[in-house]
Amino acid sequence: xxxxxxxxxxxxxxxxxxxxxxxxxxxxxxxxxxxxxxxxxxxxxxxxxxxxxxxxxxxxxxxxxxxxxxxxxxxxxxxxxxxxxxxxxxxxxxxxxxxxxxxxxxxxxxxxxxxxxxxxxxxxxxxxxxxxxxxxxxxxxxxxxxxxxxxxxxxxxxxxxxxxxxxxxxxxxxxxxxxxxxxxxxxxxxxxxxxxxxxxxxxxxxxxxxxxxxxxxxxxxxxxxxxxxxxxxxxxxxxxxxxxxxxxxxxxxxxxxxxxxxxxxxxxxxxxxxxxxxxxxxxxxxxxxxxxxxxxxxxxxxxxxxxxxxxxxxxxxxxxxxxxxxxxxxxxxxxxxxxxxxxxxxxxxxxxxxxxxxxxxxxxxxxxxxxxxxxxxxxxxxxxxxxxxxxxxxxxxxxxxxxxxxxxxxxxxxxxxxxxxxxxxxxxxxxxxxxxxxxxxxxxxxxxxxxxxxxxxxxxxxxxxxxxxxxxxxxxxxxxxxxxxxxxxxxxxxxxxxxxxxxxxxxxxxxxxxxxxxxxxxxxxxxxxxxxxxxxxxxxxxxxxxxxxxxxxxxxxxxxxxxxxxxxxxxxxxxxxxxxxxxxxxxxxxxxxxxxxxxxxxxxxxxxxxxxxxxxxxxxxxxxxxxxxxxxxxxxxxxxxxxxxxxxxxxxxxxxxxxxxxxxxxxxxxxxxxxxxx
Numbered sequence: 001x002x003x004x005x006x007x008x009x010x011x012x013x014x015x016x017x018x019x020x021x022x023x024x025x026x027x028x029x030x031x032x033x034x035x036x037x038x039x040x041x042x043x044x045x046x047x048x049x050x051x052x053x054x055x056x057x058x059x060x061x062x063x064x065x066x067x068x069x070x071x072x073x074x075x076x077x078x079x080x081x082x083x084x085x086x087x088x089x090x091x092x093x094x095x096x097x098x099x100x101x102x103x104x105x106x107x108x109x110x111x112x113x114x115x116x117x118x119x120x121x122x123x124x125x126x127x128x129x130x131x132x133x134x135x136x137x138x139x140x141x142x143x144x145x146x147x148x149x150x151x152x153x154x155x156x157x158x159x160x161x162x163x164x165x166x167x168x169x170x171x172x173x174x175x176x177x178x179x180x181x182x183x184x185x186x187x188x189x190x191x192x193x194x195x196x197x198x199x200x201x202x203x204x205x206x207x208x209x210x211x212x213x214x215x216x217x218x219x220x221x222x223x224x225x226x227x228x229x230x231x232x233x234x235x236x237x238x239x240x241x242x243x244x245x246x247x248x249x250x251x252x253x254x255x256x257x258x259x260x261x262x263x264x265x266x267x268x269x270x271x272x273x274x275x276x277x278x279x280x281x282x283x284x285x286x287x288x289x290x291x292x293x294x295x296x297x298x299x300x301x302x303x304x305x306x307x308x309x310x311x312x313x314x315x316x317x318x319x320x321x322x323x324x325x326x327x328x329x330x331x332x333x334x335x336x337x338x339x340x341x342x343x344x345x346x347x348x349x350x351x352x353x354x355x356x357x358x359x360x361x362x363x364x365x366x367x368x369x370x371x372x373x374x375x376x377x378x379x380x381x382x383x384x385x386x387x388x389x390x391x392x393x394x395x396x397x398x399x400x401x402x403x404x405x406x407x408x409x410x411x412x413x414x415x416x417x418x419x420x421x422x423x424x425x426x427x428x429x430x431x432x433x434x435x436x437x438x439x440x441x442x443x444x445x446x447x448x449x450x451x452x453x454x455x456x457x458x459x460x461x462x463x464x465x466x467x468x469x470x471x472x473x474x475x476x477x478x479x480x481x482x483x484x485x486x487x488x489x490x491x492x493x494x495x496x497x498x499x500x501x502x503x504x505x506x507x508x509x510x511x512x513x514x515x516x517x518x519x520x521x522x523x524x525x526x527x528x529x530x531x532x533x534x535x536x537x538x539x540x541x542x543x544x545x546x547x548x549x550x551x552x553x554x555x556x557x558x559x560x561x562x563x564x565x566x567x568x569x570x571x572x573x574x575x576x577x578x579x580x581x582x583x584x585x586x587x588x589x590x591x592x593x594x595x596x597x598x599x600x601x602x603x604x605x606x607x608x609x610x611x612x613x614x615x616x617x618x619x620x621x622x623x624x625x626x627x628x629x630x631x632x633x634x635x636x637x638x639x640x641x642x643x644x645x646x647x648x649x650x651x652x653x654x655x656x657x658x659x660x661x662x663x664x665x666x667x668x669x670x671x672x673x674x675x676x677x678x
């Protein structure tokens with residue numbers, strides 16, 4: 001099996017022309033890369049792939065003088081250039097290297113190559129996730145994967161950047177990643193793109209051995225940290241970002257694989273999903289039903305479509321996918337274990353953080369999802385008060401005590417349903433009526449302190465007074481609002497402290513963890529009330545939550561959520577007005593979590609309108625359910641893509657409404673809500 005390292009090189013760089021033949025430490029940059037490549041264990045041959053343009057004659061001449069094979073092909077279609085070179089060398093495995101990485105480490109590359117061979121997959125790299133310094137990039141893939149990409153890729157960015165087509169299709173091409181064992185190195189920049197990079201490298205190589213490893217480079221920089229400032233301002237993968245920015249809309253690859261996988265899944269899984277809101281019930285037909293991976297604020301489906309993710313796992317992904325701090329915490333804990341026979345100190349460390357941040361928290365217990373936390377709060381309230389009835393407002397999970405009060409109450413005994421009463425948000429008289437109808441029977445009033453609208457002035461405080469006047473506890477369901485509106489939750493934002501509160505979703509950046517917390521005297525009931533689970537102290541989620549909360553305290557995470565969500569809301573309102581749809585589309589709620597409100601139109605039901613809108617958003621590269629669930633990783637390009645998608649989708653809705661036949665022409669059945677709570 002022949003493994004060939006192919007180094008892509010050209011002289012027509014716009015930011016630093018001729019960079020790969022510039023002198024560095026007395027020899028051309030390209031020589032550094034070739035020398036490193038030739039030392040990679042398992043590589044049979046090293047070749048250069050440059051363009052057939054006259055600009056690159058100098059590269060071909062250098063290669064000939066150095067005794068290195070050089071293959072020439074298209075300038076911009078680098079994918080085809082690689083394929084031609086690999087065919088000419090009869091490669092079975094290709095390692096992709098770039099000529100602007102003079103500090104390439106042969107040992108790291110050798111590990112990537114070994115990972116590909118031993119995994120039996122189609123692709124391996126040290127670039128996903130980006131845990132290594134920028135400048136140590138290497139990718140290895142099979143010739144079969146390269147040939148598939150060369151034959152099928154049509155997007156300009158895929159042709160220019162060689163491996164994107166393969167990387168985006170993880171369901172089709174099995175992949176492995178070599179993660180850096182040292183934390184925090186993803187912010188290091190050791191590559192050559194701009195004059196500042198050259199200045200940095202020139203200053204650095206004076207202190208390096210002839211063939212440095214990445215540890216040699218790191219040691220030199222740690223001894224001279226001021227060197228890092230020379231090129232610190234430059235953005236990683238800026239060239240790829242610019243390629244994507246040229247695309248007005250992403251290419252839609254369809255949902256053929258998703259559709260086939262859904263049919264397979266539904267043979268063994270009801271609805272083919274573990275969650276109603278992630279199932280076919282909530283998405284238009286021919287929508288993506290299965291995702292393969294996420295990075296930052298984006299996700300990819302099994303058909304290779306990429307999306308800006310405005311669902312974010314139904315709100316848990318608050319920092320973004322593959323957040324380096326959270327992932328490092330998980331990996332470090334994984335080295336120690338996952339679930340143990342006794343408690344770990346992680347439980348105390350996280351509980352102490354929550355007590356410090358959240359006004360009502362004097363004592364804390366953990367669960368795995370929001371339903372665990374809300375149900376624990378209700379059981380505690382019943383034990384503490386000796387009463388059975390509860391008043392609810394909002395969505396509180398799937399347990400009998402709550403779901404029995406909704407239209408999804410199948411399977412819940414009538415006797416249990418009768419113990420729960422609902423009251424209207426911002427309507428104090430509605431809550432008063434429940435207490436009046438059941439005097440001395442209410443254990444708790446549980447509510448989302450905010451969802452689509454703000455609480456009226458004094459409303460939350462008056463509800464607390466009402467509950468206490470009748471001997472009931474006030475419980476805030478902050479599964480959504482916690483760690484999204486404020487580090488201390490909505491109770492801090494609105495200045496009203498409940499007796500108990502449930503938190504979840506954002507507190508673990510996607511890991512399954514929730515918490516019930518509150519007054520010490522109420523929480524003391526936990527010593528007798530049986531609320532106990534094998535995985536309540538599962539250590540990976542605890543470590544992730546600690547890392548998430550610490551990052552939120554250290555960086556302007558929640559400020560960014562407010563800014564991003566607010567900007568989107570402002571621009572969406574402008575787009576709705578532009579398309580004459582302000583009376584149909586609006587966003588309600590607060591900036592970190594704004595809910596889509598769609599109204600009936602004279603010529604179509606709101607459900608049909610929303611279905612068409614969601615379908616068009618998906619095809620424009622935005623995964624959208626019913627709200628803007630922004631995360632810290634959503635950047636300017638993501639926001640621009642979301643707004644472009646809104647523009648396209650609103651235009652389509654306006655066009656179809658103008659025909660007077662939107663519902664008739666809708667290419668799929670209208671999506672209906674699971675049930676209405678807000």
